[in-house]
Amino acid sequence: MSFSNVLSAVLQGMDVRLVSVEADLSNGLPMFHMVGYLSAEVKEAGERVRTAIRNSGLEIPAKKTVINLSPADIRKRGASFDLPIALAILASLGLVGRARLEKTLVIGELGLDGRVCRCTGILPIVAAAKKEGCRACIVPFENAKEAAIIGQIQVIGVKCLAEVYRYLNGEISFEDAGYVEDMTDKESGDSLDFRDIYGQEAAKRAAEIAVAGRHNLLLMGPPGSGKSLLSKRIPSILPTLTMEESIEITKVYSVAGLLKKEHPLITERPFREVHHTVSKAALIGGGSLPKPGEISLASGGVLFLDELAEFQKSVLEALRQPLETREIQLVRSQGNFRFPADVMLVAAMNPCPCGYYPDLEKCCCTPYQIRQYLYKVSQPFLSRMDICMEVPGLKYEELQRKPQGESSADIRKRIMQARKIQRKRFAGAKFAFNAGITAAEMEEYCELDSEGKRMMSQVFDRMELTARTYHKILKVARTIADLAGEDRIRTEHLTEAVGYRMMDKKYWGRV
Known part of the structure; x- marks a missing residue:
């Protein structure tokens, strides 16, 4: 034959x-x-x-x-x-x-x-x-x-x-050749811990809520206030990977050719820090033979954009759709290419070119320069950030006190408990975190009592919220309630969630 x-x-x-x-x-x-x-x-x-x-x-x-x-x-x-x-x-x-x-x-x-x-x-x-x-x-x-x-x-x-x-031809056998049964060896992690951060208790609380519900987080403050320091410690409070999640992440790195020869299984959630000179193709993927970009390599973990306002506006705008759909679709003449983009986005930026606005004693920028700088981050992109947190500069007295905050291990325990509640709630759904709740399912999972509805009616009008930012507030409030072990969203949960939308109102005006 x-x-x-x-x-x-x-x-x-x-x-x-x-x-x-x-x-x-x-x-x-x-x-x-x-x-x-x-x-x-x-x-x-x-x-x-x-x-x-x-x-x-x-x-x-x-x-x-x-x-x-x-x-x-x-x-x-x-x-x-x-x-x-x-x-x-x-x-x-x-x-x-x-x-x-x-x-x-x-x-x-x-x-x-x-x-x-x-x-x-x-x-x-x-x-x-x-x-x-x-x-x-x-x-x-x-x-x-x-x-x-x-x-x-x-x-x-x-x-x-x-x-x-x-x-x-049956001359030799490979019945067990190359087979590795236990691939769960952990890579040695770094020693970064939330306990090392001086002050900034409000920002640490915002980071905890963001990780618990996988919400996108924006940190803004003057130079040296600890925005990058806090962001780079977020991996220390991320929940451990399940075997299924580990395999899905490893598949992306396999396609990208980034796996280690001896320890190919990815056992830690990815944390990808991207420089502001990154191109659109490098961030979202592309090329004549499309390869996964940074957002896909961060899928299942964190994508960190430091100095957010320094990124090209077109690059940031390219992130808007994948942040909603949780995947990248690249269309080429030879076919459609799909890559995952299920990331938690963490971004940090200064409020103006010099970094000290609204402290007019230190800020040397003109109103025009401030406006031009802030509006490099568009309103549609800003509305996709679930939590916007202002990180103030530290005082001398705070630096002299030894950090007394909770360790990353303690924070992670609360996050794991909140994630457990979410897995039980969303069993059988297409999503597993509060950040993934769709508008159609908002009534089912984020139900408010009469007092909560009255409060949000006033907030919606006074803050001139959009439908997207309104839903973001409800989803963040749902996560706050989960961290508190509450079945229903209470007024205090809504109040805290609304507080995380005040910064964009303060700096950008209408949300």
Whole structure:
């Protein structure tokens, strides 16, 4: 039989499409022809594959060789099709047994000497193979630990083509090759702790509420007031990852090629600090072959934007939609690419170019300069920040007192309890945190009594709230109630939540 096919896969963003690598060898003018909507690097596979087979001690007779990567309407990119193409050719020649290729997904790049090189995006591909009912995956040896994270599917890590040849012919076995059962080793974290922060009890309270409900947080204050210091300690109060969350985060880093070889599983929530010179493509993802951006790399954790007003306005505006939809959709001629963007956004900024407004004794900016600086952050972007907190400068007396605040461990315990309440409340829903409550479900989860409704009616008119900022207040109040262990939102919870919208009213005017 001169025809054979091997199962492989291609990534489109975070989505995996299975690809059938078909090979047909027949008599005729010797040639090597590849079809199936291929990129340049896939077309170059012909030379790599033939040379790798020869240098592995195998011979290919001079025949007409046609390789098809099906389905033909999906763009095939990358060098990861080298190994399945080589195996399809060998199977067509009858040089390898076909039994072990049944329900087996193959992926790997070949060197000219026949070695199998590491690839990116292995984790989501193996997860898709398991979902489609495959019994095994043949992957590069350097990707074996990463692939084994999924579990309940045989992972065969191979170093060279000759090794795969011997395995398929039953000469050697890889029953447990590359399989890693326990991937929960924690990386050593840093020693940053909320206890080290002088004063700023109100700002620390705002950060606790933000993390408990996964609300976006904006901190504003003069230089040296501790905005960045506090923001960089937020990871110390983030809840620990579940195994499911860890795998989802690791998939993004796998596609981006950022996993560590020895410890591929991400066991800590990401905290991505982005410099204000970042481009739009680097922040939200993009390129001719779209890759995840910083917002996707921070998914499941925190995206920190320091010096918010220094970012290009177009870059900040590009964040508005993903902050609502919790995902990035990039449309290209070769297809749609989807990446997660389920982040908690933390931002810090000064109130003016010199940083000291509204202290007119220190501020040297003109009203025009202040207005131009503040309005680099647009009202639509500002309305997506759930909590806006002013961080005042510290006094000398506060710096002389040894920090007496709570430790990050104590704060995290309360947050974990609030998160537990939310998981129980939203069991079966599409979201798991108060920040994700939709407008249609507001009445169900954020019900107010008559006194609360009367209060919010007055607040809505006096502060000239929009529907979005009104709902933000209710969601923050819901989180405050959860931290207090209350089933219903009370007036004191609403009062505190309204207080977190006063800063934008003070500096930007109408919300």
